[in-house]
Amino acid sequence: MDITVLFLAIMGTIGLVFAYLAVTERALVKAIIYSAVQSMAFAVMLYLLRAPDIVLVYIPVSVGLYPAALFFLVGKTESEEGEP
Amino acid sequence: MNRDLNKKLIVITSIVVFSFILAVYTNLTESLGPLGLDTRFLGKLYVYFTNHEDPRVSTASLEPVTAIVWDFRGLDTLYETTVFAMAIIAIYSLFRIDRLEEKGSLNSSFTIIPRLVTKILLPINIAIASTIAFHGSVSPGGGFQAGSILAVVGVLFVVIFSYYALNAKSINPHRTLLFMSLGLIAIVVVSLIPLAFDVFFDNAYLIQNQPKLDSAFGYPKRVGGLVFGGSIGLFNIFEFIAVSFGFLTAFALLSIPEHVFKEKLRGEESLEQ
Amino acid sequence: MNNELLNNVLLTYVFYVLVATIGISLYGVIFKPHLTKKIISITIFSDSINLLAIFIGYKLYSIPPELKGISNINEVLNRTVDPLPQALVLTAIVIGLAITLFLIFISLQLFRLHGTLDLRKIKELRE
Numbered sequence: 454m455d456i457t458v459l460f461l462a463i464m465g466t467i468g469l470v471f472a473y474l475a476v477t478e479r480a481l482v483k484a485i486i487y488s489a490v491q492s493m494a495f496a497v498m499l500y501l502l503r504a505p506d507i508v509l510v511y512i513p514v515s516v517g518l519y520p521a522a523l524f525f526l527v528g529k530t531e532s533e534e535g536e537p
Numbered sequence: 538m539n540r541d542l543n544k545k546l547i548v549i550t551s552i553v554v555f556s557f558i559l560a561v562y563t564n565l566t567e568s569l570g571p572l573g574l575d576t577r578f579l580g581k582l583y584v585y586f587t588n589h590e591d592p593r594v595s596t597a598s599l600e601p602v603t604a605i606v607w608d609f610r611g612l613d614t615l616y617e618t619t620v621f622a623m624a625i626i627a628i629y630s631l632f633r634i635d636r637l638e639e640k641g642s643l644n645s646s647f648t649i650i651p652r653l654v655t656k657i658l659l660p661i662n663i664a665i666a667s668t669i670a671f672h673g674s675v676s677p678g679g680g681f682q683a684g685s686i687l688a689v690v691g692v693l694f695v696v697i698f699s700y701y702a703l704n705a706k707s708i709n710p711h712r713t714l715l716f717m718s719l720g721l722i723a724i725v726v727v728s729l730i731p732l733a734f735d736v737f738f739d740n741a742y743l744i745q746n747q748p749k750l751d752s753a754f755g756y757p758k759r760v761g762g763l764v765f766g767g768s769i770g771l772f773n774i775f776e777f778i779a780v781s782f783g784f785l786t787a788f789a790l791l792s793i794p795e796h797v798f799k800e801k802l803r804g805e806e807s808l809e810q
Numbered sequence: 811m812n813n814e815l816l817n818n819v820l821l822t823y824v825f826y827v828l829v830a831t832i833g834i835s836l837y838g839v840i841f842k843p844h845l846t847k848k849i850i851s852i853t854i855f856s857d858s859i860n861l862l863a864i865f866i867g868y869k870l871y872s873i874p875p876e877l878k879g880i881s882n883i884n885e886v887l888n889r890t891v892d893p894l895p896q897a898l899v900l901t902a903i904v905i906g907l908a909i910t911l912f913l914i915f916i917s918l919q920l921f922r923l924h925g926t927l928d929l930r931k932i933k934e935l936r937e
Contacts, residue, residue: 476850577867798922
C-alpha cells in the first residue's frame with residue numbers, strides 16, 4: 454500500500470468532517486475557523502497530489518485572505534445566525 | 538409547505554444522481570482518473586516541448602506549468618487578468634469615498650508583542666514574495682503566487698495598525714489602484730511589442746515569446762547568465778505588481794470604519810428628501 | 811488483499827469523499843438563509859471542485875512536472891503527473907477569489923441599507 458494514498462484518505466476524511474461542521478454551525482466565527490482547518494487539510498492533499506504551484510497559491514488565499522475578509526464582514530454585520 | 542418539501546427532494550435527488558454518474562464514469566474508463574494506465578498524450582506533449590533543444594519550438598522556461606500558463610495558453614491568462622481587474626474596479630466604484638478627513642488616533646490597540654512581530658515579519662514577507670515572482674521560470678512560482686503572499690502583508694498591516702496608519706503613509710485606495718493600472722498597462726505593452734516589430738521589420742505574431750519557424754523576433758532567454766524565460770519573466774514581474782496592488786485596494790477599502798459610511802448614507806438620504 | 815487492490819479501494823474512497831464534500835457545500839449554498847453562511851459554503855464548494863480537477867490528473871508513483879536538473883527527459887515523460895489541470899486550476903482560484911471579494915462587498919452594502927443579513931427578513935422588508 455502506497456503511503457501517499459493512505460495520507461490522501463486520512464486528509465480527505467478530516468476535510469469532509471470539518472466541511473460538515475462549518476456548514477451546520479450557528480455561531481459564525483466558529484464556522485469561519487472550521488472552514489480554515491478544512492482548507493489546511495485540502496492544502497496537504499494538494500501537496501500529496503504533486504502540484505507545488507497550486508499549493509503556493511492556495512495557502513495564502515484560502516487560509517489567509519478568505520478568513521480575513523470574512524472576519525471583517527462578520528465584525529461589521531451580524532455575528533450569529535437566526536432561527537432555522 | 539408541500540412545495541418547499543418537494544423542491545428540497547428534487548434538489549437532493551438530482552445532486553445524488555449527478556454525483557453517482559460522475560463517480561461511475563470516472564472510475565470505469567481506463568484512460569481517465571488516477572486508476573488509468575498512462576499520462577494523457579496532451580500533457581506529455583506540453584512537457585516535451587517546454588525545453589526542447591531546437592530553439593524554434595521551445596519556450597524558454599524550465600517549468601511546464603508556467604510555460605502552459607504564460608506561453609502555450611497565454612490568451613486564457615490575459616482574459617483572467619481582465620476579469621480580476623474588472624472585479625477590483627467594481628469594488629472600488631461601489632464604495633465611493635473621496636478623502637478621509639478625520640485623522641483617527643495613530644496608537645494601535647495591541648500590545649507590543651504583535652506590533653514587534655509584525656514589524657519583523659513584514660520585510661521578510663516582501664523579500665520572499667519578490668523571490669517567488671522572479672524565479673517563476675525555474676522553480677514552482679510565478680506572478681499569482683507572489684501577489685497573494687504580498688496581499689497577506691497588506692492584510693496584516695491593516696489589522697495590527699489601523700487604516701489611519703496606512704493613510705498616514707499615503708497608501709490610500711486611489712494610489713494603489715493607480716499602481717495596479719500601471720502593472721496592467723505594462724502587461725499589454727509586452728504583448729503588443731511583437732506587433733510593432735511586425736509593422737516595421739520582419740514577420741511576427743502577437744504575444745510571441747521565442748523565434749518561430751518563419752519569424753525572427755524573440756525575447757532574451759537568459760539575462761546575465763540566469764534563466765529568465767523570455768516574455769514569461771516579464772509577465773511574471775508585472776502580474777506580481779498588478780495582483781498585489783489589486784488585493785491591497787480591496788482590503789484598504791474593507792477596513793474603513795463604519796461610521797464614515799453611515800454619515801455618507803445619512804447625508805445622501807437627507808439630500809433626497 | 812494484494813497491494814493494487816488496496817490502492818484502488820483507497821483512491822475510490824478519496825473520490826467519493828470529494829463528491830460528498832461538494833454535496834455538503836451545495837446544501838449549504840441552497841438551504842441556509844444567512845448570507846455569510848452562503849459565502850462560506852461557496853468558498854468550500856470552489857475549493858473542492860478545484861481539488862477534484864487536480865485529482866483526475868494524478869497517477870500512482872509519480873513525480874511533479876519539473877525539468878530543472880534533469881538530463882534525460884524520457885524519465886520525466888513516463889512518470890509525471892498531468893500539468894494541464896494545474897494550469898487551469900491556477901486561473902480558477904484567482905478568479906474565484908476576486909468574485910468572492912465582490913460578493914462580500916455587496917453584502918456589506920446590503921446590510922447598510924436593510925439592517926439585517928437574513929434573506930427571509932429582507933424579503934419581508936421589501937414587500
